[in-house]
Amino acid sequence: MAFRFVHTADIHLDSPLRSLSLRNPELAELIGDATRQALVRIVDLCLEERVDALIIAGDLYDGDQTSMKTARFLATQMQRLHEANINVFKIRGNHDALSRITQELVLPPSVKVFSGRAESVELNAGNHTVVIHGLSFAKPQAPESLLPKYKPAVSGAINIGIMHTSLAGAPGHDLYAPCSVGELHASGFHYWALGHIHQRTHHAGERTVIMPGMPQGRDINEAGEKSVTLVTVQDDGSLTIEERLTSIAQFSRIDVDVSGLTEWTDLAEHISSTLERERTRTLSSHLVA
Known part of the structure; x- marks a missing residue:
């Protein structure tokens, strides 16, 4: 029997969509709760695909949040998974370490939040033993690599590691828990479920190392389109990777070539037709151009 899970990160639940265009009240109302809708889509996907687990690789929250509305919404979604016998494995990222909800929220027993010390959870998955390894940020800063703190891979099992890391660094992201992709490939883990960098990247190599990006852009x-990763551990131990769309509102810069146009009506028509073509190509529910 295959073991299946969804891997996501950096949901930043209830983070405001920061684009200046959202000063438009109607637009703000339309997509203002997009991070919530994205989480609902993730839970819906887990239920539809009948997965065994949801993995959240950090930054579920968006900093020092105190809203109990956020807490109640999250608890409701986790309860949906609990009632479907789907486990949740979550680590805290740098933003989660700031959140008061992290300390105060009571979640169903099927939700495992890894502590600031390396832990591993062993699961019986038919033909395989699956071991989930995790380590949370204890503080908002993590200037040194966390990789040496993880427990070693369990021989004969499918080992899945969850880590919130900036890897070797990325533009627009501070350095957090730095490590190299090569070190992850050499760790003996079959799959690394990463989080922190908001752009999706599949780091090819001996093992499967995926940064899923965020499921919903905010500005x-x-x-671009935002997604999560659906992973199937086959009976022979091989992994099948699928990218699944989750973004409700998709932000996009659109170039319009107006060279050679001299009439205002032609300009307006050309801009309109360009936007219409882009909207047709957009798979997300809404396009913010």
């Missing part, structure tokens, strides 16, 4: 600098 024009987080443009």
Whole structure:
């Protein structure tokens, strides 16, 4: 029997969509709760695909939040998974370490939040033993590599590691828990479920190392379609990777070539037709251009 899970990170639940265009009240109302809708889509996907687990690789929250509305919403979604016998494995990232909800929220027993000391959870998955390894940020800063703190891979098992890391660094992201992709490939883990960098990347190599990006962009600098990863551990131990769309609102910069146009009506028509073509190509529910 295959073992299946969804891997996501950097949901930043109830983070405001920061684009200046959202000063438009109607637009703000339309997509203002997009991070919530993205989480609902993730839970829906877990239920539809009948997965065994949801892995959240940090920054579920968005800093020092105190809203109990956020807490109640999250608890409701986790309860949906609990009632479907789907386990949740979550680590705290740098933003989670700031959140008061992290300390105060009571979640169903099927939700495992890894502590600031390395832990591993062993699961019986038919033909395989699956071991989930995790380590949370104890503080908002993690200037040194966390990789040496993880427990070693369990021989004969499928080992899955969850880590919140900036890897070797990325533009626009501070250095957190730095390590190299090569070190992750050499760790003996079959799959690394990463979080922190908001752009999706599949780091090819001996093992499977995936940064899923965020499931919902929040401004024009987080443009494009956003997604999660659906992973199937086959009976022979091989992994099947699928990218699944989750973004409700998709931000995009659109270039319009107006060279050669001299009439205002032609200009307006050309801009309109360009936007219409882009909207047709957009798979997310809404396009913020």
